[in-house]
Amino acid sequence: MKNDVVAPTRLTDMEHLDLRRISIVDGDLHLGALATMAEVAAHPEIIREWPVISQALLLSASPQVRNMGTMGGNLLQRTRCGYFRDVGFNCNKRLPGSGCPALLGDNRDLAIFGGSPQCIATHPSDLPVALMALDALLVLVALDGGTRRVPLAQFYRLPGTAPDIETVLQPGEMISKVVVPSGPHARNSVYVKVRDRTSFAFALVASAVCLAVTDGVIRDVRIVLGGVGPMPWRLPEVEASLRGRRVDPEVVATAAAKAGDGATATRFNKFKIELARRTVLRALQTVAS
Amino acid sequence: MIVGQSTDRLDGRLKVTGRARYAAEVKPPNMVHAVLVQSTVAAGNVAGIDATAAQTMPGVLRIITSANAEKLNLTGAKVLQSMLQNNDIFYNGQHVAIVVAVTLQQAQAAASRVRVRYTPTHAATMMDAALNQATLPTNFRDGKVEPDTRTGNPQAAMATAPVRIEQTYTTPIEHHNPMEAHATIASWDRDRLTVWTATQGISGAQESLASLFGLAKANVVVICPFVGGGFGCKGQTWPPTALAAMAARSVNRPVKLEVTRQQMFTSNGYRPRTVQSLKLAANQDGKLLAVQHDSLTQTSRPEVGEFAEPSGLAARMLYACPNIATSHRVVGINQGLPTFMRGPGEASGMFALESAMDELAVQLRMDPLALRLANYASEDATSGKPYASKGLRECYAKGAAAFGWQKRDAAPGSMRDGRVLIGLGMATATYPTVRMAASAQVRMMPDGTVLVRSGTQDIGTGTYTIMAQIAADELGLPLGRVRVELGDSRLPPAPISGGSMTTASVLPAVHAAAIQLRHRLLTLALAQAPAAWGTPAVKDLRLQDGLIVGPGGQVSAGDVVARQNVPFIDATVDIAPNAASKDFSCHAFGAQFAEVRIDPDLRTVKISRWVGAYDCGRVINPQTARSQLIGGIVFGIGMALMEETRVDAATGRTINANISEYLVPVNADIPVIETIFVEAPDLVTTELGVKGIGELPMVGVAAAIANAIYHATGTRVRDLPIRLDNLLA
Numbered sequence A: 001m002k003n004d005v006v007a008p009t010r011l012t013d014m015e016h017l018d019l020r021r022i023s024i025v026d027g028d029l030h031l032g033a034l035a036t037m038a039e040v041a042a043h044p045e046i047i048r049e050w051p052v053i054s055q056a057l058l059l060s061a062s063p064q065v066r067n068m069g070t071m072g073g074n075l076l077q078r079t080r081c082g083y084f085r086d087v088g089f090n091c092n093k094r095l096p097g098s099g100c101p102a103l104l105g106d107n108r109d110l111a112i113f114g115g116s117p118q119c120i121a122t123h124p125s126d127l128p129v130a131l132m133a134l135d136a137l138l139v140l141v142a143l144d145g146g147t148r149r150v151p152l153a154q155f156y157r158l159p160g161t162a163p164d165i166e167t168v169l170q171p172g173e174m175i176s177k178v179v180v181p182s183g184p185h186a187r188n189s190v191y192v193k194v195r196d197r198t199s200f201a202f203a204l205v206a207s208a209v210c211l212a213v214t215d216g217v218i219r220d221v222r223i224v225l226g227g228v229g230p231m232p233w234r235l236p237e238v239e240a241s242l243r244g245r246r247v248d249p250e251v252v253a254t255a256a257a258k259a260g261d262g263a264t265a266t267r268f269n270k271f272k273i274e275l276a277r278r279t280v281l282r283a284l285q286t287v288a289s
Numbered sequence B: 001m002i003v004g005q006s007t008d009r010l011d012g013r014l015k016v017t018g019r020a021r022y023a024a025e026v027k028p029p030n031m032v033h034a035v036l037v038q039s040t041v042a043a044g045n046v047a048g049i050d051a052t053a054a055q056t057m058p059g060v061l062r063i064i065t066s067a068n069a070e071k072l073n074l075t076g077a078k079v080l081q082s083m084l085q086n087n088d089i090f091y092n093g094q095h096v097a098i099v100v101a102v103t104l105q106q107a108q109a110a111a112s113r114v115r116v117r118y119t120p121t122h123a124a125t126m127m128d129a130a131l132n133q134a135t136l137p138t139n140f141r142d143g144k145v146e147p148d149t150r151t152g153n154p155q156a157a158m159a160t161a162p163v164r165i166e167q168t169y170t171t172p173i174e175h176h177n178p179m180e181a182h183a184t185i186a187s188w189d190r191d192r193l194t195v196w197t198a199t200q201g202i203s204g205a206q207e208s209l210a211s212l213f214g215l216a217k218a219n220v221v222v223i224c225p226f227v228g229g230g231f232g233c234k235g236q237t238w239p240p241t242a243l244a245a246m247a248a249r250s251v252n253r254p255v256k257l258e259v260t261r262q263q264m265f266t267s268n269g270y271r272p273r274t275v276q277s278l279k280l281a282a283n284q285d286g287k288l289l290a291v292q293h294d295s296l297t298q299t300s301r302p303e304v305g306e307f308a309e310p311s312g313l314a315a316r317m318l319y320a321c322p323n324i325a326t327s328h329r330v331v332g333i334n335q336g337l338p339t340f341m342r343g344p345g346e347a348s349g350m351f352a353l354e355s356a357m358d359e360l361a362v363q364l365r366m367d368p369l370a371l372r373l374a375n376y377a378s379e380d381a382t383s384g385k386p387y388a389s390k391g392l393r394e395c396y397a398k399g400a401a402a403f404g405w406q407k408r409d410a411a412p413g414s415m416r417d418g419r420v421l422i423g424l425g426m427a428t429a430t431y432p433t434v435r436m437a438a439s440a441q442v443r444m445m446p447d448g449t450v451l452v453r454s455g456t457q458d459i460g461t462g463t464y465t466i467m468a469q470i471a472a473d474e475l476g477l478p479l480g481r482v483r484v485e486l487g488d489s490r491l492p493p494a495p496i497s498g499g500s501m502t503t504a505s506v507l508p509a510v511h512a513a514a515i516q517l518r519h520r521l522l523t524l525a526l527a528q529a530p531a532a533w534g535t536p537a538v539k540d541l542r543l544q545d546g547l548i549v550g551p552g553g554q555v556s557a558g559d560v561v562a563r564q565n566v567p568f569i570d571a572t573v574d575i576a577p578n579a580a581s582k583d584f585s586c587h588a589f590g591a592q593f594a595e596v597r598i599d600p601d602l603r604t605v606k607i608s609r610w611v612g613a614y615d616c617g618r619v620i621n622p623q624t625a626r627s628q629l630i631g632g633i634v635f636g637i638g639m640a641l642m643e644e645t646r647v648d649a650a651t652g653r654t655i656n657a658n659i660s661e662y663l664v665p666v667n668a669d670i671p672v673i674e675t676i677f678v679e680a681p682d683l684v685t686t687e688l689g690v691k692g693i694g695e696l697p698m699v700g701v702a703a704a705i706a707n708a709i710y711h712a713t714g715t716r717v718r719d720l721p722i723r724l725d726n727l728l729a
């Protein structure tokens, strides 16, 4: 709004809504949409049972921003694509049909997965990357009070030919809650974030990995990349190549080497493909040890 | 002696309690707000501006475009565009209109509704695509220094030398991004103009505004008691200052114009991109046979103005070498006018020179520090002049000892902590000692306190504090009884706070004025003395703790003033640089030592240790001086690893014009920094022995880091900033 990217004529204040609660119901974590990033990151049970959430949040933004930022707001943070945030540029996401100058411009920060000829923006948030690895669900409330549950994996839309439409949220609909299942994979999870400075920077590439191992055999594994696509980018093939295998440095390395498969780079972001492999490897090594 | 002691800065409490009033915080009655509208094309002209919608919005008082802008006198102006004097567009982000409204929000809202139509023409937006159009600067260093120099015959020496290095190094566009944005509040009283503005040079601002508006200098008052960082971008007077005054006159009310963070990227200069070719030739023993440093630097189109980054000056004087050639060429493109940025020339040039020296050391299998010592200069190799003072050898020795340089294993990749790669790198720092004419006034008040006054600026460096220290010592007072006034053009004039010259320029004036005042007070004390004092001479008296003490008795200095029945007694001195300094090569020096730790897989670079030893002449206040050193090193770390203004080639518009995407280091990026003072007083430039401190500590930082990264990884990166993209292969 400050950058004139959007100019709404009406704003709704959500502050007074009772949506700030963090609770555990039947083993599932329920995060109210207005719970702050700081509160969630510091929650002892989250640190124990869903460490990837806490880590992703603590590696986000700055303490001041985390004190203000909310679950709902972070899930819906818009892209940091520099063209999008400056009305002096054309941009299909901001002004449909005006073109995508990033495709042939400075695209170092932009997507290697999921982009389209219309838009290669990335989703900048860390939290959704962790939530995607945990198979989280969103509870959405419509204007008439009706609710529906949408898996996070189906919440974001790829840009395709309409990069201005980013989620399945309908007009008047809002996020009220995030529901996160628990399990051994959630307990053994990690978030690795690679960026241009040590703190207060968005991810070049990030990875959330959850791993459940019994008797040295991988029972459950989820691998998601952040900073590389218009939504958190899950790597089902890499997961499949690990499931049922023994945890072994060789196996892990071979799997991680596939993390860049299917990526399409533009001029300045080729490095992200190799970085994605190495980030996944680091995350896998961390949870496997 | 208070000089030489660490003391808290006098303005520290005001600043941390929010009581220091910066330009944007002044609120004259009736003040209204101006917002700039900037172009979105890089070349062509404004075909028309539709302001009808904006004009009728609430609170809007005036919309100024080239059609109704006051005509300014541009003779002698440094920036010739962006003041609404014509319809030409030479860069993206050029000012094309001003919206004045009662509140800031009204002005912003209306500004976003101003519709500008352009007739665009082809724009050369990127320097690298126009290198073949490089030209000789027309006014290099205001004509005081040659753009090209040659001693001996570098080419011939190069041809036969046993060892050669020939490489190209680049540095990107960088923006100063001080915390305090540019802000001006302008207020007219008939033909008298008062501006509160964020500037490093109130005298310069007064002169420019007087000239632009055709006023007598005395009719322009410029006030700036505090500056929230400048780093060069508040050095000259940029168009927004004049536009604020223009707007104020047009609505006949005080106007505040605060440039937005995004607009800061096209309103007040930047460090230009450089493409530097560096050739070194040496004997097997490391003795340099030839140095050739050819710099190409970006500038604006000639219609806007010219600035040439003097990247090659350090190569002229740093090392002993019989054959040295340097050259400077500018590449004029459709970008705004660049300007000085902390360590202008030296910071960019020494990245190239000190990286090349490291490459030479590698090729020679010689220790990089030993290579520097083998070429240690005892006189300026280009001018042939002796150095006024030079403590560089001691900087190398003390820095190396504190850092543990001798434990370095030269083989790249050989030093590790577990799997983490460790790299150690070093580089030399140098920066000229500059002094300009300055004046100051010192007053003794009847209550025994002293007021020091000079029209200089404190850009956060500690100028208030050291001015008080000098006066306190000379007048025998504790620091708490000295007040300082600066930052007002009605005070005795002083030069711009830039080029690290404030201390060397202003302190001698304060010192001389204090000496005169002291003499005046002692003389008066003698004249007033009771018979019991006998007949001592001035030399028999001393000033101590506010008392004038003589062999026959004592009297408080304040009482001497009170008995004269005057509001104060003062002395004013206007003092020019020492003529003898022309015969010397005057520089500060330093040695930078960096340790980096690099993740072996992810290739993220962490600076883990820093030691810097600096010959910055006599140190007046170690605490404020150390702050400058730390700040400079941090600035250099940003230059090495992060800072880059990213321009979209198609439009010439910046894509990271904000401080969330234009990265500078955060605390977590900065290691413990050890600084060592090597005080080799320069008694030629000033009798106080001071040199400049502000810029020196960032010179060589980027090279030390690049050299350390090479040492850790075996990868040589010659283009700043060095990011993991460069190291992943």
Ligand SMILES: Cc1cc2nc3c(=O)[nH]c(=O)nc-3n(C[C@H](O)[C@H](O)[C@H](O)COP(=O)(O)OP(=O)(O)OC[C@H]3O[C@@H](n4cnc5c(N)ncnc54)[C@H](O)[C@@H]3O)c2cc1C
Binding pocket: A033, A034, A037, A059, A060, A061, A062, A065, A066, A068, A069, A070, A071, A072, A073, A074, A075, A076, A077, A124, A125, A126, A127, A173, A174, A175, A176, A200, A201, A202, A203, B660
């Ligand atoms: C300098 C900076 C650096 C940052 N770095 C990072 C980082 O490294 N990693 C990271 O993950 N984030 C980062 N952020 C983002 C930050 O953490 C916040 O998530 C973000 O600013 C959103 O803040 P908010 O919760 O106040 O949302 P708002 O700004 O209030 O909302 C954002 C959008 O979501 C909508 N919205 C909010 N809540 C709901 C809801 N319940 N239902 C429907 N719509 C809703 C709003 O209408 C708005 O469109 C950074 C932000 C800044 C400014």
Ligand code: SF4
Binding pocket: A079, A081, A082, A083, A084, A090, A091, A092, A093, A094, A099, A100, A101, A102, A103, A110, A118, A119, A120, A121, A163
């Ligand atoms: S990548 Fe998307 S957001 Fe960025 S400029 Fe292109 S369309 Fe706009």
